[in-house]
Ligand SMILES: Nc1ncnc2c1ncn2[C@@H]1O[C@H](COP(=O)(O)OP(=O)(O)OP(=O)(O)O)[C@@H](O)[C@H]1O
């Protein structure tokens with residue numbers, strides 16, 4: 001139950017306020033002057049202080065305002081509501097500036113029930129803010145650095161470097177194929193940095209059109225283009241004090257690259273349609289699945305921006321290049337998704353694990369995650385067996401015994417056979433056949449075309 005301290009020299013009003021709060025089951029203490037209030041505040045924490053402005057004793061006409069400042073200095077979480085009979089707009093401004101939640105004028109907009117309602121509203125808001133904080137931190141649970149798993153020396157080196165660079169303000173460029181864990185590493189660096197309590201703001205540079213991307217990144221001024229009805233803050237401003245994660249930086253249009261270069265050099269920019277420079281304190285982490293060096297060579301990417309971004313370079317190895325990680329990751333995903341699938345699978349059988357380790361994983365860790373999720377749904381024993389794995393993964397088995405072109409041909413034949421089998425079993429339903437094969441529908445259609453199964 002929230003606790004409340006009421007400071008009011010008018011006894012009948014004080015008792016009325018006390019009664020009303022008690023009726024709402026709040027915990028209430030009441031005092032008649034600022035001295036007694038300070039003593040009470042020194043003894044314990046109150047969630048809310050309701051105070052008059054003019055009271056006998058020290059501070060006199062401004063006793064309530066002084067009390068407000070003392071509380072905010074020592075216990076900033078305490079909500080303060082000021083009420084006064086002598087309304088003075090200067091006092092009101094001062095009170096709000098000093099952190100008061102409300103400034104109520106007795107007589108005008110004041111009655112005890114209004115005060116109680118305002119207090120309850122303030123408690124609710126505070127609760128919501130706390131929940132948001134928890135929510136924000138739980139969002140990163142998925143990216144909890146302690147949940148990044150590896151066994152391989154190559155990943156160990158990546159993590160070592162990430163830990164080393166995290167506490168600095170250095171710009172970091174993370175390169176690696178799709179699904180290798182670039183975003184996860186970006187989150188880890190942020191979480192291990194002194195900026196961890198500030199926001200990590202993500203921008204996906206590839207999916208937005210040039211105009212939208214520019215105003216997402218830098219914000220815009222009111223009226224800067226049709227539809228810009230209000231001023232909007234960009235992600236750089238939202239990330240102030242924290243980190244911005246520029247995903248797929250390689251796909252950023254040239255004009256925006258120029259603007260990014262300036263932010264990296266001078267930590268300032270202008271909003272779209274604006275003339276006043278906005279200063280920010282933001283750490284930049286960028287990721288790309290293309291080689292930025294190559295893009296810079298072929299003049300698709302500004303070379304100067306490449307050098308600015310590439311202060312520390314973290315290259316994530318493909319999963320094929322670190323097969324030692326496959327068993328731990330498989331077990332980890334199994335534990336993560338077991339309860340969703342309502343299965344009490346204990347693990348991956350040795351045969352199935354053999355296939356997982358041999359497979360090439362073009363989609364890297366994300367593909368492994370999907371394969372385990374799907375296997376959990378299909379499996380009905382204690383262990384995940386080869387039959388629970390997609391055809392692509394199962395094919396590895398015999399293909400390994402063959403070599404070169406023969407292998408490719410054999411793989412293709414087997415793949416075609418597996419597709420036909422799935423289509424037969426699903427009576428021609430392509431979506432279900434795709435699910436059975438662990439492919440998405442577009443990939444299935446592509447493969448059906450390739451094998452001449454459809455036009
Ligand atoms: N070492 C790891 N330990 C645990 N989970 C991992 C690891 N690496 C990747 N993952 C998981 O694999 C999935 C893909 O990772 P992430 O999104 O970070 O990859 P990405 O490189 O950003 O991919 P894309 O290029 O497609 O955006 C996520 O669900 C992530 O949690």
Ligand SMILES: [Mg+2]
Pocket residue numbers: 182183247
């Ligand atoms: Mg990503």
